[in-house]
Amino acid sequence: MPDMLTKEDVTAHIIAAKKSAGMTWEGIADSIGMSPVWTHSAAMGMNAMPMDKAEALASLLNLPNGAAEVLAESPTKVWTQSVPTDxxxxxxxxxxxxxxxxxxxxxxxxxxxxxxxxxxxxxxxxxxxxxxxxxxxxxxxxxxxxxxxx
Amino acid sequence: MPDMLTKEDVTAHIIAAKKSAGMTWEGIADSIGMSPVWTHSAAMGMNAMPMDKAEALASLLNLPNGAAEVLAESPTKVWTQSVPTDxxxxxxxxxxxxxxxxxxxxxxxxxxxxxxxxxxxxxxxxxxxxxxxxxxxxxxxxxxxxxxxx
Amino acid sequence: MPDMLTKEDVTAHIIAAKKSAGMTWEGIADSIGMSPVWTHSAAMGMNAMPMDKAEALASLLNLPNGAAEVLAESPTKVWTQSVPTDxxxxxxxxxxxxxxxxxxxxxxxxxxxxxxxxxxxxxxxxxxxxxxxxxxxxxxxxxxxxxxxx
Amino acid sequence: MPDMLTKEDVTAHIIAAKKSAGMTWEGIADSIGMSPVWTHSAAMGMNAMPMDKAEALASLLNLPNGAAEVLAESPTKVWTQSVPTDxxxxxxxxxxxxxxxxxxxxxxxxxxxxxxxxxxxxxxxxxxxxxxxxxxxxxxxxxxxxxxxx
Amino acid sequence: MPDMLTKEDVTAHIIAAKKSAGMTWEGIADSIGMSPVWTHSAAMGMNAMPMDKAEALASLLNLPNGAAEVLAESPTKVWTQSVPTDxxxxxxxxxxxxxxxxxxxxxxxxxxxxxxxxxxxxxxxxxxxxxxxxxxxxxxxxxxxxxxxx
Amino acid sequence: MPDMLTKEDVTAHIIAAKKSAGMTWEGIADSIGMSPVWTHSAAMGMNAMPMDKAEALASLLNLPNGAAEVLAESPTKVWTQSVPTDxxxxxxxxxxxxxxxxxxxxxxxxxxxxxxxxxxxxxxxxxxxxxxxxxxxxxxxxxxxxxxxx
Amino acid sequence: MPDMLTKEDVTAHIIAAKKSAGMTWEGIADSIGMSPVWTHSAAMGMNAMPMDKAEALASLLNLPNGAAEVLAESPTKVWTQSVPTDxxxxxxxxxxxxxxxxxxxxxxxxxxxxxxxxxxxxxxxxxxxxxxxxxxxxxxxxxxxxxxxx
Amino acid sequence: MPDMLTKEDVTAHIIAAKKSAGMTWEGIADSIGMSPVWTHSAAMGMNAMPMDKAEALASLLNLPNGAAEVLAESPTKVWTQSVPTDxxxxxxxxxxxxxxxxxxxxxxxxxxxxxxxxxxxxxxxxxxxxxxxxxxxxxxxxxxxxxxxx
Amino acid sequence: MPDMLTKEDVTAHIIAAKKSAGMTWEGIADSIGMSPVWTHSAAMGMNAMPMDKAEALASLLNLPNGAAEVLAESPTKVWTQSVPTDxxxxxxxxxxxxxxxxxxxxxxxxxxxxxxxxxxxxxxxxxxxxxxxxxxxxxxxxxxxxxxxx
Amino acid sequence: MPDMLTKEDVTAHIIAAKKSAGMTWEGIADSIGMSPVWTHSAAMGMNAMPMDKAEALASLLNLPNGAAEVLAESPTKVWTQSVPTDxxxxxxxxxxxxxxxxxxxxxxxxxxxxxxxxxxxxxxxxxxxxxxxxxxxxxxxxxxxxxxxx
The missing domain is CATH 3.30.1160.10 (Cyanate lyase, C-terminal domain)
Incomplete structure (x- = not known):
């Protein structure tokens, strides 16, 4: 299969970068000029980012090539627990x-x-x-x- | 079986009385000095009313004998659609x-x-x-x- | 419990009246100046009718007192088969x-x-x-x- | 196990090729002379392509050897969410x-x-x-x- | 609610009449000139009968007024056990x-x-x-x- | 874990061999002297083959060592969709x-x-x-x- | 709807008669010359009784007219809890x-x-x-x- | 992750060893002085073996180091089909x-x-x-x- | 169907009698010399009462004839919500x-x-x-x- | 994807270390000055550890770098069997x-x-x-x- 960056990959990169940079979601959101709820949701792959915001996030967290494009794609919103347990x-x-x-x-x-x-x-x-x-x-x-x- | 007023009965009486009185939930809530969300929820049998509020509601809507006691009971909160359709x-x-x-x-x-x-x-x-x-x-x-x- | 006309009751009256009048859904819809899809859906209790359309339907089919008010209420849309069998x-x-x-x-x-x-x-x-x-x-x-x- | 191209593999190749070519589903459909709905569906592995259309798509997107044959196979249509979440x-x-x-x-x-x-x-x-x-x-x-x- | 004969009512009448007449499904089917599978299925409310067959069945089993019309209606085919237990x-x-x-x-x-x-x-x-x-x-x-x- | 051929492996080998040989299920069934329904079902791992038939199939399709023994084992018949979607x-x-x-x-x-x-x-x-x-x-x-x- | 004795009715009659007679399932089974497991199961409507056994049971427990015929009918075996809770x-x-x-x-x-x-x-x-x-x-x-x- | 032998691994080793030794469950059970039902169940990871029986089985089938300890652990008994299909x-x-x-x-x-x-x-x-x-x-x-x- | 007191009937009688007597579960339990948890559970039909305790409860709350016998019967323990909502x-x-x-x-x-x-x-x-x-x-x-x- | 230690990894390390050290949950809990229930639960990834307890556990069991930080993270509590089978x-x-x-x-x-x-x-x-x-x-x-x- 062709090697493509997925939304899951980008989420993993964001979490790792956030952890090593010691940032908060609020701090990340501020840096790209968006709200924390929306920023976290898009980072989790549950919302699509406008291209400029995606690039700002990719640059802020030094995400790999292609990550901004992936963040800008429309996600398929899936949750597997019809009744959440957490x-x-x-x-x-x-x-x-x-x-x-x-x-x-x-x-x-x-x-x-x-x-x-x-x-x-x-x-x-x-x-x-x-x-x-x-x-x-x-x-x-x-x-x-x-x-x-x- | 003994004849007892249930939460469902009281809800039906409230809906009928509200309709014939032409009241709104907001108006009913104001009359008993509570918020609309809580008042509607208690009227639906999803919250218990303190006795004075139950009596105020029963009096406002002319509910049958025993209705205030029923409104004051702790409900068993049940919903049957784990994924709601409405x-x-x-x-x-x-x-x-x-x-x-x-x-x-x-x-x-x-x-x-x-x-x-x-x-x-x-x-x-x-x-x-x-x-x-x-x-x-x-x-x-x-x-x-x-x-x-x- | 108080005796109130429900959406289910009104649907049953509509079906009975339609059958005895030998009308079609298309004919009923034309008579009240609405489309067949919307008219059937509202008659089934899956949409609310504006009051004038509800009264037109009640008059056309000679529905019981209170039926128009019921047709004008917002329905709770429920289906019980998450995968339909028909x-x-x-x-x-x-x-x-x-x-x-x-x-x-x-x-x-x-x-x-x-x-x-x-x-x-x-x-x-x-x-x-x-x-x-x-x-x-x-x-x-x-x-x-x-x-x-x- | 023997190494065989699956419908999932071919779908991944199509998505990657479409992205790098900057094409749309409508553009791809036009190129092979079919409609966008059917073309997307077949590309997702939810419809079988006639051999000539499969070859046209494989050629247009430079798909790997054997892809056209796979696109022409009857798919088993599976969806795992009986109630979709997206x-x-x-x-x-x-x-x-x-x-x-x-x-x-x-x-x-x-x-x-x-x-x-x-x-x-x-x-x-x-x-x-x-x-x-x-x-x-x-x-x-x-x-x-x-x-x-x- | 208006009093209407339902498919369930007609099925019950057919079963009772079949029992008291000591007939078989094969015998009933022969009498109306149809196959046993289809006849049973329609009697159970899982298929609609052409009007002449419905009348033949109603007459054979002396079903109540209106039964033939009900047998001729398109049924909504419902089964409630997604995995049957019998x-x-x-x-x-x-x-x-x-x-x-x-x-x-x-x-x-x-x-x-x-x-x-x-x-x-x-x-x-x-x-x-x-x-x-x-x-x-x-x-x-x-x-x-x-x-x-x- | 020990390296053992599974029913899934053998099925994959059969499908690959059938494809490269351009055979049909009917042709394969004829070759081993069994019916197409049973042959396909056993090839899918949903029935056990008598040893002589398993060997005939392994020989016909040049299956790997041990495949005949696996085809002769009693399968555990599992389907995961209680309501099939295809x-x-x-x-x-x-x-x-x-x-x-x-x-x-x-x-x-x-x-x-x-x-x-x-x-x-x-x-x-x-x-x-x-x-x-x-x-x-x-x-x-x-x-x-x-x-x-x- | 026609008035017919159902398997549920007959089960209720058996339980009431057993209770007032102070009998055990073993005693009832002995009286009709069958085993306790089978007798209880048939009494619950989960097995059909040969006509002579049905008549023996109806006579032993003084069941209403028609009960023996109902006991002799093939039941539809239904259980509603796919995982039993008792x-x-x-x-x-x-x-x-x-x-x-x-x-x-x-x-x-x-x-x-x-x-x-x-x-x-x-x-x-x-x-x-x-x-x-x-x-x-x-x-x-x-x-x-x-x-x-x- | 640390490399540890799991119950699934041990089961796979047992099945492979039993196959190559041409033994039956009854024979294996006899060899370790236990019943076939219990022995099979423990081999499948659905029961814990007393240490001496675990060692006897490991020795009989030449299981890898650590297998006896794993066989002696309390299993978590899981089945994923609430209604079995086999x-x-x-x-x-x-x-x-x-x-x-x-x-x-x-x-x-x-x-x-x-x-x-x-x-x-x-x-x-x-x-x-x-x-x-x-x-x-x-x-x-x-x-x-x-x-x-x- | 024969007219028999059920566990549900007795529970309803207990609840009504408790309410009109203004008793607590703790008080009722004390009166019959048992614990509150067990007493409530048996009153709800989820445990069987020894005959003397059943008679004590029936006498304390003036339950109808036959109630003690019903309280002493083994219940079938059923809950319909596999995940409780309350x-x-x-x-x-x-x-x-x-x-x-x-x-x-x-x-x-x-x-x-x-x-x-x-x-x-x-x-x-x-x-x-x-x-x-x-x-x-x-x-x-x-x-x-x-x-x-x- | 970036290489990060997960809660599942840490749990596997804890189980392996506990086994090779021959410790009990009670012993581990005592060593870090917490209760056995909470300690096991946190080790399974179902509770977050305060940083000092996480470090104590990491040191006691010689867990890999980064394990303490992972133990201190808020877990997402997931169970996949709505009715447990064990x-x-x-x-x-x-x-x-x-x-x-x-x-x-x-x-x-x-x-x-x-x-x-x-x-x-x-x-x-x-x-x-x-x-x-x-x-x-x-x-x-x-x-x-x-x-x-x-």
Missing amino acids: PCIYRFYEIVGVYGPTLKALIQEKFGDGIMSAIDFDMTVERVENPKGDRVEVKMSGKYLGYNSW | PCIYRFYEIVGVYGPTLKALIQEKFGDGIMSAIDFDMTVERVENPKGDRVEVKMSGKYLGYNSW | PCIYRFYEIVGVYGPTLKALIQEKFGDGIMSAIDFDMTVERVENPKGDRVEVKMSGKYLGYNSW | PCIYRFYEIVGVYGPTLKALIQEKFGDGIMSAIDFDMTVERVENPKGDRVEVKMSGKYLGYNSW | PCIYRFYEIVGVYGPTLKALIQEKFGDGIMSAIDFDMTVERVENPKGDRVEVKMSGKYLGYNSW | PCIYRFYEIVGVYGPTLKALIQEKFGDGIMSAIDFDMTVERVENPKGDRVEVKMSGKYLGYNSW | PCIYRFYEIVGVYGPTLKALIQEKFGDGIMSAIDFDMTVERVENPKGDRVEVKMSGKYLGYNSW | PCIYRFYEIVGVYGPTLKALIQEKFGDGIMSAIDFDMTVERVENPKGDRVEVKMSGKYLGYNSW | PCIYRFYEIVGVYGPTLKALIQEKFGDGIMSAIDFDMTVERVENPKGDRVEVKMSGKYLGYNSW | PCIYRFYEIVGVYGPTLKALIQEKFGDGIMSAIDFDMTVERVENPKGDRVEVKMSGKYLGYNSW
Whole structure:
């Protein structure tokens, strides 16, 4: 088979380079002028990078030739656990299970018959100080898409 | 079998009363002094109401005798679709699939080895105006819980 | 439990009325000025009807009181067979299995990194005459949605 | 084990050659006088190529010896995700879930008791300009097959 | 809900009538001039009957009003066990598991790249005497359908 | 680990040898005096060959040392797709889903309470000419096995 | 729907009658001259009774009219838990998981390429005294069936 | 990674040695003074061997250094098919499905509320001559374990 | 069907009686001289009660005639969610997923090749005060069972 | 791909070093001043080690360079069997299935509407002597987390 760099290869190079450079995802994201959520996701092969950002990342982390092109390709988004087992990820799955019908009811009450887009979408993760224990704050924003009648 | 009011019965009464009263979830939540997300979730039988809130809801919607007690009981939270089919709910499942590892990586970068609690947790859903199309904004806040070493 | 008309009830009334009136889905759709695909789907409880169309349908088929309101509600779209068994529906599932990566590759070649919306979406089904045997022609049209970078 | 070129090998060679030649699927399809959907699908190992087309593709992309024979073999069509996770492919799965019973009802209304063939079948994907956002248009055409009575 | 005869109702009536009349499936099939396999399948709600055969069956077994119309409707073919448990049915599932690739290879060797239709299809079940123990002989015949290139 | 020839290795050798010899399964089967269905199935590692047939096949295709012994071993019959995806194989799965209860009912009507053996079993695949399109004819024959009472 | 006694009804009648008569399965089996395993299984609707045994059971337990005919019908054997949860049944499932390949290897060593029939089959359950704790002894006997070559 | 002999490696060595020595499982079991079922199962890595038996087996079959220690380790018992496909193993699964409730009922009738242990357990497989065809006889013996009340 | 009290009926009666009497599970358990874990479990139909305890419970809660006999019957232990969704139960499932191999390794280190019985088993749940937040303490005790060699 | 030490590699090194040193998990845990449960779990890659403990373990077992850093990383906790097959682990799964609702009921009775944390959690495994057979005692302790109302 021809020898081609894959998204998995590039992810492995990024992780190794990040580790040896002692950088954080936040630091990497800042360096290329993008958000940490999006930057990590693209580095994991779950989003495509615009070419200039891909080149900035390749240059920052000294990735091998061809890595920028691979980062710019549209990924096939695959996850193999339909119910995630890692506790940190499972809790978000649980929130969808418990509050899914609530999210739906309130979106429809505020907007009409439609959904929140997961494509025209962005997200942040923040640490919020709190005397009873700091809190994780996740903010999701997606364009409202109304169903068609035709 | 003895004749007892179930959580499903109470939910059906709430939906019928809400419809005939022409109320919104936001209006109901305001009336009992709680948030819309939590109020809807408790009305669906996915959260337990403190007794005073249960009584306020029962009184507001003229629910049958015993409904407040039922609303105050701890629910067994069950969902039968491990992958939800409704598009509005599925998009949130998809976000967990695509961004789950990212949420985990950033929580660990900001806090250490741990998770966001789905129990000491709250959430809001807002409509944010936007000239390119209004956006759904979902904000989740959960206490950070660090893993134990022992 | 309170006695409320459900989407399932209204669907059953529509089917019974259609049968006794000897109408077709195409005829019903024409009468309310909508397309057959959308009309059938809404009648099955898989789409919400604008109130005027719901009332037109209720009047056309002499549906019981409250049916129009129910037709106008946002449905929860549920299917229980993750792989459909009916041969006529399975063949479409098979097409998605066989050609899914092809649809993805060509959408990305023509548009960039994104998807075809299943929400801002419409569809037609036509019979096309052909000397070797008439053909079913299904035309789907959905708005292109490009992924965000942020 | 004997050393044989597999469909997976040939697909990898095609992708590498397409990338280094800077070609599109549409351009490749034109060069061999076939449609883009079918050409991509056969290149992915999901359809068998007539020998002349296989040779044309092998010659166009300078594929290794034996590739044309492999492209001409009947593939075993396998997909491992019964519910696809990639959002671009999932939306088509969702359309089958939501509109499957509608497709069935209208095919039967227009033709009788039968199905649309997924074998004697062709498909196109087009970009249609639209001031509110360009649209993806997918056209499927399959021979109607009526059930036997015997 | 309106009171309508379903396919399940008609099947139950057929079974009850067959039992009280002491008839066999072969006898019923002969009476309406069709084969036993097809007749049983249609009686179970897995095939649609042409109207004249439906009326013949309704008359033979004195089925309730409306039964013939129901027998003539296109069924939605549903089975809920993706792997059947009944030993008599499981053995056929096992044959498909063990010999599926063999059936595929020989169909392609004899016909080319295509399949045996399960729609333009008929089947018989016979008892064949054999000194070592009588044998069940199942004969399936389906039209060959070749894949399209386009 | 010790270096041993596996059933998978032998299958790969058979496929390679068949291809370079330009033989058909029917031709191979004839050469060793067995049927095409059984020969293909044993070559795929889904049936064990009597030693003389294994040696005949090894000699015909010039298989490596030890191949005959491996062909004569009892295989462990494994399939990993409980619902097959390849359309040619799926159609047989579909036939079992649609006609399984019918096969059971007619076997019991003709024989009593029992099953068709899938072990004392044989099968043929034939091409039958037909002016409306040639047909695939599959004939299965299995010994009737009656349930025990004890 | 016509009012017919089902296998489930007859099972419920048997359990109620057994309880009010204070009988054991062993006692019931003795009374009709059959083994306890087979008698319980047929009473649960998992085996068909010869007519004389069905009548003996119906008479012994004073079952309603038509029960003997129902007991004599061929059952459709269905279980809904592919992995049983009840600990007493699960342990047998576990034995099949752990020792399945061993059972296969020894059957093939002693008999050749074939299986133990689960149709021409009988089984006993005995209590065997043992100073370290009495033991359950299950004895299964099934006819050896050798695979065909053809 | 460090180079360590695994249970899979030792199993492969045993199979290769048994084959080249032309031994049977029964012969191997006799040589080490244990039963064939247990010996095969331990050789497959599904049971741990006492050290003296492990050494006897290693010496008998001339297994590589360290093999005895590996045979003596507690295995993790894993099977990946929750429903086995091999016909010889499936028949035992089928017996558990059909007769599971019967085994449970008779164990409880003879012993009380409890189960047969699958840990303090032994099993034999025998060939029993029979003029109508020899039979496989499987005898399982497990300690009765009664449920606790506390 | 005969009218019989089921385990589900008795559970419903217990829950209703407990609620109207304002009792706790701990109080009920004390009254009958058993532990809360076992008492709740038996009340839910997941354990069988010795007859005297069943009668004590029936008398304490004024259960209907026949309830004690039903409480004393061996239950069939069924759970339908192979992965539980309720967060309180899921956390225990997660502990088994994360720490299962650890529990196994330590049991084997301390005892040898064997398991902890889930039959000869008892459990307590306690509240333990803690200045950083009270803790749930669950203590499980099960008899060690060593694997047999034979 | 870059050459990096993974958690799987480190686990393999630990197991090999433990074996050649003849140590126990208890001994290793003592040496680094932590509990056996946590130490084993972290060694298996299911918990992250504080850096000083990671270095202590690396030094004790002479692990390769970089191993301590890997032991200190947050793991992604994955298990692939949603129902474990190993009997020693399955019994704990069974306990969750049988006693899950009981654990939930008693936690809620003692604490209110909430759960036991699986994150702020610790566990011990002990051998308790008993004349009827020694017992495994597992003690779990997790912080109570109460649900939020907001």
